[in-house]
Amino acid sequence: DTGVSQDPRHKITKRGQNVTFRCDPISEHNRLYWYRQTLGQGPEFLTYFQNEAQLEKSRLLSDRFSAERPKGSFSTLEIQRTEQGDSAMYLCASSFGIENTEAFFGQGTRLTVV
Amino acid sequence: DQQVKQNSPSLSVQEGRISILNCDYTNSMFDYFLWYKKYPAEGPTFLISISSIKDKNEDGRFTVFLNKSAKHLSLHIVPSQPGDSAVYFCAAPRGAGADGLTFGKGTHLIIQP
Numbered sequence: 001d002t003g004v005s006q007d008p009r010h011k012i013t014k015r016g017q018n019v020t021f022r023c024d025p026i027s028e029h030n031r032l033y034w035y036r037q038t039l040g041q042g043p044e045f046l047t048y049f050q051n052e053a054q055l056e057k058s059r060l061l062s063d064r065f066s067a068e069r070p071k072g073s074f075s076t077l078e079i080q081r082t083e084q085g086d087s088a089m090y091l092c093a094s095s096f097g098i099e100n101t102e103a104f105f106g107q108g109t110r111l112t113v114v
Numbered sequence: 115d116q117q118v119k120q121n122s123p124s125l126s127v128q129e130g131r132i133s134i135l136n137c138d139y140t141n142s143m144f145d146y147f148l149w150y151k152k153y154p155a156e157g158p159t160f161l162i163s164i165s166s167i168k169d170k171n172e173d174g175r176f177t178v179f180l181n182k183s184a185k186h187l188s189l190h191i192v193p194s195q196p197g198d199s200a201v202y203f204c205a206a207p208r209g210a211g212a213d214g215l216t217f218g219k220g221t222h223l224i225i226q227p
Contacts, residue, residue: 004157033214040123042203042217043158056212091157102148103215105157 004106006092012112013082020078021109025094032075033103034067035091036060043091049075082113117141118206120218128226133191135221137204142185144206148215149178149189152201161202162189191223199225 005024013019025032030051035043046065047057051072061067064082069075079086089110093103119138127133137147145166150158164171164178164187171178177190191198201222205215 006157031213035214040219042118042120042205042219043215045208045214045216048213050213056214093157102160102163105150105159107155107157 004092004094004104006106006109008109010110015113016081018080019082020076021090023075023092023106026104029094029096031095032069033093034077037089037091084113087111087113117216118204118218120204120221122221124222126224126226127194130193133194133223135189135202137187137218139185139206146207147187148205150203158203194225196225199223
């Protein structure tokens, strides 16, 4: 297993366009998280899944954001009608077992909205 | 509201000396803390953790100390090596019934040769 994989690594898009990011967690991990990191800040929690169920969404996640994890495997994060304020690093992490154990992060997708 | 605070954006330490990174927290209900290390263009990687039932946890060159009364923890790296240059994040579980972590803003550690 090569760890948590995210695709693409970089995305430049024009304001108003839709973008979708993919995360492939470590295969036996049942929990999957999405975070957003902006310059000078630590990662901020966006949402998480236990298997295929999305159990919580942060208030940071506006209606333009949607996340899915079909069949409890990979996950996608879609941003509709992107805004310049959406420019950030989007990080995916996964973990196994009980809540709040060590999470393994992917390398992230750097989004730039121009 | 930042529940985990790292007040030093950067720290410069000479190679071979001790690096001490500090973290304060506001929520006295936090009972588990983690340190993550992040290189540029990579995701954070887990470094070390500590449960509130302990006041110290050691793993090789890395030791984390927890002072519950002061709501303070610190990460000690001895001896510091060039490969330790990275951004270090302090984190804690978001709270009772809430999965995921809340992170500090990070401290950029620079190891000088």
